[in-house]
Structures are given as structure tokens and as C-alpha cells.
Amino acid sequence: MAKVGKGVAPRASAVSTSDQVVTRIVRGLYEGQYVAGQKLVEADLTQRFGVGRSTVREAFKRLEAEGLIAVSLHKGASIRSLSRSDARDILEVVETLTGLSARLAAERLSRPGEKKMLRDVMSALKTLAANDSFEFGRQRGRFYLLLAQIAGNRELVRLLPMVQVHLVRAQFRTTSGLEARRQLIEDYEQVVAAIVANRGVQAERAMKRHIRNTARTIQRLPDGFFAPSAE
Amino acid sequence: MAKVGKGVAPRASAVSTSDQVVTRIVRGLYEGQYVAGQKLVEADLTQRFGVGRSTVREAFKRLEAEGLIAVSLHKGASIRSLSRSDARDILEVVETLTGLSARLAAERLSRPGEKKMLRDVMSALKTLAANDSFEFGRQRGRFYLLLAQIAGNRELVRLLPMVQVHLVRAQFRTTSGLEARRQLIEDYEQVVAAIVANRGVQAERAMKRHIRNTARTIQRLPDGFFAPSAE
DNA sequence: CGGAAGATATTGTCGGACAATCCGGCGTGA
DNA sequence: TCACGCCGGATTGTCCGACAATATCTTCCG
Numbered sequence: 001m002a003k004v005g006k007g008v009a010p011r012a013s014a015v016s017t018s019d020q021v022v023t024r025i026v027r028g029l030y031e032g033q034y035v036a037g038q039k040l041v042e043a044d045l046t047q048r049f050g051v052g053r054s055t056v057r058e059a060f061k062r063l064e065a066e067g068l069i070a071v072s073l074h075k076g077a078s079i080r081s082l083s084r085s086d087a088r089d090i091l092e093v094v095e096t097l098t099g100l101s102a103r104l105a106a107e108r109l110s111r112p113g114e115k116k117m118l119r120d121v122m123s124a125l126k127t128l129a130a131n132d133s134f135e136f137g138r139q140r141g142r143f144y145l146l147l148a149q150i151a152g153n154r155e156l157v158r159l160l161p162m163v164q165v166h167l168v169r170a171q172f173r174t175t176s177g178l179e180a181r182r183q184l185i186e187d188y189e190q191v192v193a194a195i196v197a198n199r200g201v202q203a204e205r206a207m208k209r210h211i212r213n214t215a216r217t218i219q220r221l222p223d224g225f226f227a228p229s230a231e
Numbered sequence: 232m233a234k235v236g237k238g239v240a241p242r243a244s245a246v247s248t249s250d251q252v253v254t255r256i257v258r259g260l261y262e263g264q265y266v267a268g269q270k271l272v273e274a275d276l277t278q279r280f281g282v283g284r285s286t287v288r289e290a291f292k293r294l295e296a297e298g299l300i301a302v303s304l305h306k307g308a309s310i311r312s313l314s315r316s317d318a319r320d321i322l323e324v325v326e327t328l329t330g331l332s333a334r335l336a337a338e339r340l341s342r343p344g345e346k347k348m349l350r351d352v353m354s355a356l357k358t359l360a361a362n363d364s365f366e367f368g369r370q371r372g373r374f375y376l377l378l379a380q381i382a383g384n385r386e387l388v389r390l391l392p393m394v395q396v397h398l399v400r401a402q403f404r405t406t407s408g409l410e411a412r413r414q415l416i417e418d419y420e421q422v423v424a425a426i427v428a429n430r431g432v433q434a435e436r437a438m439k440r441h442i443r444n445t446a447r448t449i450q451r452l453p454d455g456f457f458a459p460s461a462e
Numbered sequence: 463c464g465g466a467a468g469a470t471a472t473t474g475t476c477g478g479a480c481a482a483t484c485c486g487g488c489g490t491g492a
Numbered sequence: 493t494c495a496c497g498c499c500g501g502a503t504t505g506t507c508c509g510a511c512a513a514t515a516t517c518t519t520c521c522g
Contacts, residue, residue, distance in 0.1 A: 017475070042504075043503075054475065054476075054477095055475065057289060058288060058289060061289045073483085073504085074503080074504055075503090085385070089383075090386045092384055092386070097324070100323065100324070153320040154317065155321045155323070155324045159390075159394070162296075248506070272472075273473070274471090284508085286507080288473095288474090305473055306472090306514085
């Protein structure tokens with residue numbers, strides 16, 4: 001064991017530079033800084049972030065594996081843009097994964113702090129609903145992550161953020177009006193109520209219903225919102 | 232990984248060198264060439280594969296995002312080894328995803344060639360059951376991929392191979408005796424039967440039951456097969 | 463025998479180099 | 493005018509070497 005010496009500095013640098021690049025790009029996505037389909041030029045990012053090209057390329061590899069960007073040989077990286085069927089496919093998967101999350105969370109809710117965390121996230125959502133769109137999106141992501149954590153399934157924690165809720169959100173963020181947010185919070189309330197009552201099946205059903213409603217709303221959008229179908 | 236689509240394959244060279252490295256490492260996993268927990272040293276792989284270090288590092292990034300290896304800062308990459316709860320978590324997720332796959336495949340089975348493909352994969356599995364363990368595993372992966380394709384959900388096609396069935400298989404391959412393979416084929420037969428009969432719910436139930444059985448078998452293994460729990 | 467100081471190995475990141483490939487513009491011919 | 497093919501710049505894919513930061517091994521001393 002290494003000499004611990006004085007006050008252990010909070011290891012802020014437990015993240016590699018390429019991870020930081022990933023974070024910054026994802027944040028840019030959330031902030032609407034990138035448009036679906038937009039190209040990401042290596043030289044551009046190396047300069048903007050002040051890092052080497054290898055670092056940017058490693059970040060690209062990870063973002064590609066996570067489905068946030070598309071990289072084609074000799075043509076470079078671009079923000080992935082979804083066709084109508086892509087959106088449908090993704091939301092079908094999200095439906096089952098978040099459903100599983102909700103069910104397991106209800107079945108395994110045990111530690112006392114967890115109920116409080118749920119309440120906190122919900123109240124934060126309510127506060128933000130009228131305000132900033134960006135922070136509301138972040139908080140929403142935190143809600144899903146919290147469910148996965150309460151569910152006690154690390155694979156869900158790993159997979160859920162990777163499932164491109166980012167992207168769906170980024171591409172269709174413009175549509176989430178104030179009324180939609182009220183509906184969303186109402187849906188979440190039902191899910192949370194079922195979870196704290198340890199009713200797994202009910203929580204799963206409520207969550208799936210919510211995702212299906214979201215999917216229906218998105219599918220009603222005109223073609224202009226989607227990339228041309230790849231089939 | 233790819234190479235399953237239509238007959239026309241004009242993109243023979245649509246793979247970058249780092250993708251080839253990924254493929255070779257995954258193949259090595261299937262072949263039992265790597266042990267869970269084993270370290271992957273960059274210099275070693277650069278020499279063995281005759282590629283540059285950046286290429287190997289990019290391959291690592293992707294393998295890490297897919298959950299096949301674990302990379303920690305300044306300590307390098309190693310084949311991910313699963314604790315008992317990791318295995319449980321992964322199989323819970325696999326259960327819902329393959330269940331969804333089976334249900335959608337049953338609901339959307341339409342093109343006539345698909346029934347034939349299902350039959351072909353099944354007969355190939357039966358042929359291989361008594362023989363090579365490696366090829367059997369490959370064919371098994373092809374079965375799941377085929378279901379996702381028939382389901383017509385590209386996100387499933389993208390996610391399923393990433394869900395580390397590889398790893399579960401690599402780590403617990405030794406346990407899959409001949410009797411287990413017969414049982415597996417029987418389970419698959421039921422799934423296929425439900426799919427060609429367009430009975431979605433039934434197909435999903437059969438598939439989930441199969442995965443649960445697999446999980447139960449794995450959980451019965453002694454502690455020595457697992458990495459020490461990370462909680 | 464334990465543990466600390468030093469030596470060695472490995473990784474993280476940068477910068478440069480070069481070939482392969484893509485893309486946009488230009489000229490030519492119909 | 494339009495189609496087509498060629499050309500040159502821009503961008504990517506990959507390799508190499510360099511160096512600092514960190515981890516791991518070795519050795520020596522009390």
C-alpha cells in the first residue's frame with residue numbers, strides 16, 4: 001500500500017483525458033450545441049479542447065460504441081441522426097429496460113435512504129419543470145439512473161445511459177413543451193408510488209406505459225424531424 | 232460481428248484495422264485463449280498483431296465500452312471477470328432483451344426466407360452439439376442475432392452482442408456439458424416453434440424461462456468460478 | 463522479516479509523418 | 493447547359509517516437 005501521507009486529495013484526476021473529451025461532447029449534446037447529423041472533425045476538436053488527436057480518436061471510439069455518433073471509414077464521425085424506425089427501435093428497447101429497472105427497484109427497495117432519494121429527485125423535477133430545459137433533462141436522466149441503482153443491477157447502470165436516451169432527447173428536445181413535462185411528472189409519480197409500495201409488476205407497467213406514450217408522441221412528428229429511413 | 236446481412240457484400244474493406252483487432256480479441260475469447268482477469272499488455276498485442284499502439288488502444292476503448300475488458304487508469308486492460316452478482320445482473324438484462332427479441336420476432340415474422348433461416352440455424356446447432364465447443368458457441372450467438380434481425384429492431388441487433396453474452400460464455404464455458412447442450416437445443420426448439428406460430432407472448436415466455444434456467448445453473452457454481460464480489 | 467528507496471515496466475498523451483481516401487472545383491467534350 | 497472525369501486540397505487511418513506519470517518489481521538495510 002502506498003504511503004497515504006497527509007490529507008488524501010480527492011482524486012479529481014481519476015479520469016483520463018479522453019474520458020473528459022467524451023464528457024464534454026455529451027454535455028454539448030445535452031446543451032443543443034450539436035445538431036443531428038453534424039460532422040465532428042478531429043482537427044477541430046483537438047484545437048477546441050487542446051488535446052492530441054489520439055485522445056480525440058479514442059473518445060470517438062467510445063462514443064461510437066455507445067451509439068452517440070456514427071463513424072464511417074475515411075469519412076469521419078458525425079452525430080448520429082435517427083430515422084423514424086430507429087426511434088421506434090430504441091424506444092422499444094428503452095421500454096423493456098426501464099420497465100425491468102422499475103420492477104427490480106420495487107422488489108428490492110430496502111435501504112431507508114432510497115425513498116428519500118426518490119422524493120428528492122421528484123421534487124427537483126417539479127421545481128425545474130417550469131424553468132430550464134437543459135437542467136430538466138439532466139435531472140430526468142438522474143431519475144432513471146437512480147432507479148437502476150435502487151434495482152441493484154450494475155449492468156443496468158452501465159447500459160441505460162448507453163441506450164441513447166441522450167440522442168432521442170437531443171433530437172426531439174424541441175418538442176417537449178410544458179404540458180408534456182407535466183404529464184411526464186405525473187407518470188413518474190405513479191412509478192414512484194408503485195415502487196415505494198413494493199409493487200413490482202405495477203411499477204413496471206406504469207413505466208412501460210409512460211415510455212409507450214412518449215414513443216407515440218414522437219412517432220406523430222412529421223417526417224422532417226427524422227433522418228431518411230435507412231431501409 | 233457484422234457480416235450477416237444481405238447476400239451482397241461490397242464492403243469487404245469497410246473494416247478498420249482497430250476493428251480487426253477487436254475481432255481477433257473477441258475470437259480469442261471464444262477460443263478460450265484468454266482467462267478471466269488476464270492482463271492485456273499493449274506492447275504484447277502490437278507485436279502479436281503487427282499493428283501500431285494507437286490501433287490497439289482504440290480497440291481497447293471499444294472493447295471497454297462493450298464491457299468485455301476493464302481498463303483502469305495507468306494499470307491497463309484486463310479481461311473482465313465477473314462476480315456472482317455481476318453474472319446475475321447480466322443475465323437479468325439478457326433475459327428481458329432476448330425475451331423482447333423473441334416476442335417481436337414472433338409478431339413480425341413475415342418474409343418467407345426467415346422460417347428457413349431459423350430451421351437452418353437449429354439444424355446447425357444440432358449438428359455441432361456433439362462436436363466442437365467453439366463452433367457451437369458461435370452458432371449460438373448467430374441464433375440470438377437472427378432473432379433480433381427477424382424482430383426487425385436494429386437497436387437490439389446493436390445491443391445484444393454487446394451485452395456480454397461473450398463473457399458469460401467465456402467464463403463459464405467449461406460447465407456447458409453435453410447434457411446442457413441437449414437441454415439448450417430443446418429450449419430453443421420451443422422458442423422457434425412459438426415464433427413460427429406467431430405466438431409472441433409464448434415465445435417470450437419460453438425464452439425467458441431458458442435464460443432463467445441458465446442463470447440458475449450458473450449461480451449453483453462454487454465461488455471459485457467467480458471474481459470476488461465488488462460490493 | 464518488513465519495509466523503504468531505487469530501478470524497470472507500462473500506460474497516457476502528444477506531435478509528426480505518410481498513405482489512402484474523400485470531396486469540391488475545374489475543364490473538356492457532347 | 494449538362495455530364496463526366498481529372499486534379500488538388502482536406503480529412504482520416506495508421507504508424508512511429510518521445511516524454512511524463514504511474515505502477516510494479518528488485519534490492520538493500522535495519
